């Protein structure tokens with residue numbers, strides 16, 4: 610059993626532990642983490658709908674103290690993901706509409722092309738899990754093909770600052786990466802007309818049209834890459850693990866619809882974002898429990914997906930589930946606007962990886978895997 614709900618995110622099999630938590634109180638106080646823990650789907654929906662009282666950042670620390678005042682801190686401070694109220698509303702509708710307007714057939718086709726080039730970079734499989742989706746989104750945004758590997762490296766450096774586990778050296782790299790990325794986005798957006806059909810052109814068309822673009826919108830464009838990075842790498846890696854565990858799924862992985870179904874069931878069954886947090890800006894009562902101002906609530910999204918009151922036979926991996934319900938992409942005001950994009954990118958990544966690795970899946974399974982150190986991401990590293 611994991612030692613606590615944070616350790617569960619990277620545990621070999623956290624699901625029996627989550628099941629035991631769901632048998633407990635709706636909100637359980639965890640003294641070690643000094644946080645309330647929500648594990649049932651109905652309670653998690655209530656927590657994520659209580660936007661007024663429960664915020665995405667602590668009121669006293671809108672930007673983590675380790676990066677406040679730095680280039681990485683500047684980007685972090687602008688992200689809609691990390692803000693509530695007016696700052697959240699400023700860009701969220703434009704990002705949401707631009708992502709909703711993507712043509713997923715075109716996204717799939719372009720991700721396959723990017724994936725072919727990434728495969729030629731000859732890096733370990735565990736890194737390719739990141740590179741295909743990140744470079745695909747960079748391509749969608751409008752970066753030139755030869756810039757993609759560099760944008761990918763900066764993004765990997767930048768996302769390290771989002772984790773409380775990062776070292777001072779990683780934070781330093783994250784700052785360099787944040788400055789470089791902001792400069793590149795500025796150049797890209799300053800072109801007279803960003804390439805037609807790009808995600809950047811779509812965001813600009815949805816936005817206020819102000820030129821030059823605000824630092825805040827530029828940061829949120831970079832945010833589309835950072836939101837893609839760890840979460841989609843985890844989804845691709847966990848889908849591969851699902852195929853390693855159940856070889857009978859392999860025939861259905863030969864079609865795009867089969868791949869899509871495997872990826873979507875993986876997102877439910879073995880979520881890459883296992884938890885998120887909320888911070889009480891004022892006192893609030895959730896499922897009969899009083900949460901005081903200043904308290905933290907840890908929200909176990911991956912547990913909700915396995916709640917039998919939410920999905921029938923939740924522990925079975927069923928790509929053709931009739932009514933799949935999912936909280937792994939969040940819920941309520943901050944719900945992920947990139948869910949369809951993420952699943953399409955993951956299906957294209959899986960298609961490409963299987964072409965090269967299908968014959969070696971059994972050897973990979975025997976070699977085993979562990980999970981990258983993280984407080985909420987479930988991203989495998991294959992041995």
Ligand code: HEM
Nearest residue numbers: 689690833836837840841844885937938939943945947951
């Ligand atoms: C498997 C991949 C992904 C997973 C599991 C995932 C999951 C999530 C979750 C759980 C949240 C809400 C966090 C919270 O409420 O505390 C979120 C927010 C967000 N995601 Fe995703 N995401 C994924 C991929 C993407 C992609 C590809 C994009 C866009 C390119 C994206 C863009 C965003 C944005 C902009 C937000 C903030 C929304 C807001 O706060 O209004 N995500 N994501």
